[in-house]
Amino acid sequence: MKTGAQLLVDTILEQGAEIGFGVPGESYLAVLDALHDATADFRFINVRNEGGGAFMAEAYGKLTGKPGVLFVTRGPGATNASIGIHTAMQDSTPMVVFVGQIETGMRHREAFQELDYRAVFGPMAKWVVEIDSAERVPELISRAFTVAQSGRPGPVVVALPEDMLVETSDARLRGPVTPVRPAPTLRDVTAIRDRLTAAKRPVVIAGGGGWTDEGREALKVFAEAGDLPVIVSFRNQDCIDNRSPSYIGDASFGMAPAIRSFLAESDLILAIGVRFGETLTDGYSLFDPANFDTPLIHIHPSEGELGKIFTPDIAILADPNFAVTALADGGVNGAAWATRTQTARKTWEDGFSVPAQPGTLDMGEVMTHLRKALPDDVIVTNGAGNFAIWAGRYLHHGGKARLLGPQAGSMGAGVPAAVAAKIVEPERLVLCFAGDGDFQMNGQELGTAQQYGAAPVILLLNNGTYGTIRMHQEKTYPGRVSGTDIVNPDFPMIARAYGFYGERVEQTEDFAPAFERALASKTGALLELMIDPEALAPNATVSSLRAAASA
Numbered sequence: 001m002k003t004g005a006q007l008l009v010d011t012i013l014e015q016g017a018e019i020g021f022g023v024p025g026e027s028y029l030a031v032l033d034a035l036h037d038a039t040a041d042f043r044f045i046n047v048r049n050e051g052g053g054a055f056m057a058e059a060y061g062k063l064t065g066k067p068g069v070l071f072v073t074r075g076p077g078a079t080n081a082s083i084g085i086h087t088a089m090q091d092s093t094p095m096v097v098f099v100g101q102i103e104t105g106m107r108h109r110e111a112f113q114e115l116d117y118r119a120v121f122g123p124m125a126k127w128v129v130e131i132d133s134a135e136r137v138p139e140l141i142s143r144a145f146t147v148a149q150s151g152r153p154g155p156v157v158v159a160l161p162e163d164m165l166v167e168t169s170d171a172r173l174r175g176p177v178t179p180v181r182p183a184p185t186l187r188d189v190t191a192i193r194d195r196l197t198a199a200k201r202p203v204v205i206a207g208g209g210g211w212t213d214e215g216r217e218a219l220k221v222f223a224e225a226g227d228l229p230v231i232v233s234f235r236n237q238d239c240i241d242n243r244s245p246s247y248i249g250d251a252s253f254g255m256a257p258a259i260r261s262f263l264a265e266s267d268l269i270l271a272i273g274v275r276f277g278e279t280l281t282d283g284y285s286l287f288d289p290a291n292f293d294t295p296l297i298h299i300h301p302s303e304g305e306l307g308k309i310f311t312p313d314i315a316i317l318a319d320p321n322f323a324v325t326a327l328a329d330g331g332v333n334g335a336a337w338a339t340r341t342q343t344a345r346k347t348w349e350d351g352f353s354v355p356a357q358p359g360t361l362d363m364g365e366v367m368t369h370l371r372k373a374l375p376d377d378v379i380v381t382n383g384a385g386n387f388a389i390w391a392g393r394y395l396h397h398g399g400k401a402r403l404l405g406p407q408a409g410s411m412g413a414g415v416p417a418a419v420a421a422k423i424v425e426p427e428r429l430v431l432c433f434a435g436d437g438d439f440q441m442n443g444q445e446l447g448t449a450q451q452y453g454a455a456p457v458i459l460l461l462n463n464g465t466y467g468t469i470r471m472h473q474e475k476t477y478p479g480r481v482s483g484t485d486i487v488n489p490d491f492p493m494i495a496r497a498y499g500f501y502g503e504r505v506e507q508t509e510d511f512a513p514a515f516e517r518a519l520a521s522k523t524g525a526l527l528e529l530m531i532d533p534e535a536l537a538p539n540a541t542v543s544s545l546r547a548a549a550s551a
Contacts, residue, residue, distance in 0.1 A: 004134030005030035005165040008098070009038050010173055011141045017069050019043045019060065021053040021420070025073020027100025030165035045423065045452060050077045052416040052445040054084020058093050059381065059404045059417035063424060065212060067094040067148045067156075074100040075115055083410055086124045088155040090408035091235075092209025092275075094148040095155040096141075097125075103163040104132060121157045130159035134169035142174045149179035152302035153210045182301060183322040189330075191314055192270065192297055196226065196332045199268035199295075201340060205251065205280070206240065207233030208273035208320065210301065215321030217399070218328040219272070220244050227334030228270075229341040231259060234279040235407045237392060241399035248344040249351070252392060254537070255282050258347045263287075272299045273320035276309040279407075299323045352394060358541060359532025362508045363461070366529070367394040369512050370431075376400050379421045379430045383414035383438035386468045386537040387461040391433040393538070412441030418456035419449045422524075429519070430456040436488050437466045446498035446524075455524035457515075458500075460491055463531040471536040471545065478546040495526035504528045 002010070008031060012020075024032055024046065035044050047053035050072045057068030068088070072081045078099045088095040102114050118128045127147045131140050144156040196202055206219055216239060223230045223246035232239045234252045241247070249259045263269075263286060274280060281287040287294075289309055298305075298312035299320060306315040316323065334341070352371075354364030367390055377400035382388040384406060397403055404421060406413040418432035434443075439460050449456065470484040492502030501521035505514045505528065518525035534541050 001168040001170050003030060003034070003165060004131070004137050004160075004167050004169065005034040007134060007137040007169065007171060007173070008141060008160070008165075009034040009042070011138050012069065013038065013041055014173055015142065015145045015176055016066065017042065019045060019423070020069035020071055021045045021047050021056040021060070022071030023047055023050050023053060023073065023077060025077050025100050027074040027102075027162055028071060028098065028160055028165065030162070031071065031098070031160070044071070045448065047416070047448050048444040049442065050080035051083050051412065052442045052448070054081040054097075055087065055410070055413045055416035055442065056420035057095050057097070058084050058088045058091065058413075059420040060424060061088065061093040061095050061153070062091070062209070062404050063379070063402060063421055065094070065210070067096045067145060070095065070097045072097065072099055074102065078115060078117065078120065082121070082124065083412070085121060085155045085157065087406045087408040087410045087413065089124050089126070091406060092153050093155070094153040096144050096148050097155060097157045099157060099159050101130060101159040101161045104161045117157055117159045124155075125157045126154040128157045128159070130161065131164055132161065134164055134167040135171050137169070138171050138174045142177050146177040146179060149177075151180060152208075152300070152305065181319040181322065182317045184299070184316050184318040184326050188316045188318065189326045192327060193330070193332050195268060195295070195297060195314065196228075196270070200336055201266045202228060202268040202270060202337060203263060203266040204228050204230045204270045204272065205233060205274055206230055206272045206320070207236035208275060208300070210320065211239055211273065212321050215324055216240060218321065218324040220246070220399070222324050222328040222331060225328070225331035227338035227341050228332075229262070229337075229344050231263065233274045235392060235403060235405040237397045238401055238403040242396045243398060245345055246341060247348070248341070249348045250392065251280050253279055254389065255286070256351065258344070258351075260286055262344055266294065268295045268297070270297045270299075272323060273301075275300075275305055354394065354538055357532070357538070358534040360507050361505060361511070361530055361532075363390055363529070363531065363535070363538070364394075365508045366511050369515070371396050373515065374431065375429055377428055379404065379425060379428055380433070381405065381414045381417040381421060381430065381456075382433040383435065383441070384409045384411045384468075385435040385438050385466070386471060387435040387438070388433055389538055411438045415439060415442050415458065416445045416448075418458065419445050419454045422449070422454035422456045423452055426454070432456050432458040434458055434460045435467060436460065436462040436464065436491075437486055439491070443494065446495065446500060449524055450499045455522060457518045457524065458495075458526040460526055460528045461531050462488060462491065462528050463533045463535070464488060465533055467536050471540055474536070474542050474545040475549055478549040491526060491528040499523045501525040502528070504530065506530045
């Protein structure tokens, strides 16, 4: 006989879980006790805040393709974790979240820290379940791992009543689950090739979650064989080697005019793995649901996304990796559009020439140095803010590089993601881009890095303001600053307190040697880059926005 907590730990080990993140809580003490006997097979990473832990689990899921495992206590612990759960849902990242719960006999009395998890997490998770009996632990947790990985990946929340965790049962364990991942048929592949052959200005849009290394390589092979232009969706720049002659840029916030024009002029869209959300459609101004008439082939692993916003000419229920692998075997003749692809590629390359930025530290020059200095297998993380445009648009993401950035636009994601990535891949360079406001949302996770020997390099762009909001504020209400200034601490001193190397960089010419010192640190490093507040984004300044607003 085993307790529900012991069955839980044994079941997640059967599912291949090797690491989990969380803040210890009294509502799942029995699970912590069961983990004590599994230390040889499972690492529990004790984080500083459940929000940071949720971002770590989400980053783990993105990086490995396996569900990120998170443990949080009931009530406040669960609500703290909600930011990462929401991110996992919008980013299509597999995650299994275990949440402590009150005893079953206390339900519906507003007991201490009681929450109805189905009501709280129902809209932001693929599935929410509460396990009432230890007998059903192997069944329901196995199902949780199946749901998290099948179709469109996403988060599953499993609530654990305290009395269930100490109840005993002789329930039989279950073996590893097999996620449901649909594949295209031969008819599907033939139909795609026929439509591409008939097109004159096709474009491939790739992105979403669940991509594997093999899928990324197959996408590259398929696109290059047919001279097909590839645009990636928001924060999916690592979907294809950016050095590929087929890669022409990303469809993100502040969409480049050349990308917008290219999409508008295309006569066939092959969308692989993407959702047609606000970002990809430029606020539904590029693709208007009421008037959209561009021929569309949509490949997605979830039937809930096919026909959700636009009615495709061809809808294919398929895992993107299986789809591009099938398409790469044969390809299409791209002679009719090869020149168009080459021209678009050159336009993207020319976009790396950034106008000189205001102030003494020019991020354009910083990015030029990073493109030359970063290894091919770098892992880049970021939170949310205008600062992240530099990583998203001005780095080359090679074939082995990974980008772990929140498509949900969550501030505070970059630092915990970097810590998780460095724990999982200690030999690879992990480079985090953070803003001054962004960093302060989860900067305490440097404590987690210190505890577990994780040593990422953090570039903290400090402009003394919530830059994205300030940019929109100056555009909409020019000269009326309200609530967007930040008085900041000494960031390098904070980094040193956590055992990191810390340094402030104020001049462009000082960045390269400072970055070398950061790379040499065995305990991680934080470089505070002092950015002129006038420079709100790569191509926007306070004065230019005020002038535009006044025109």
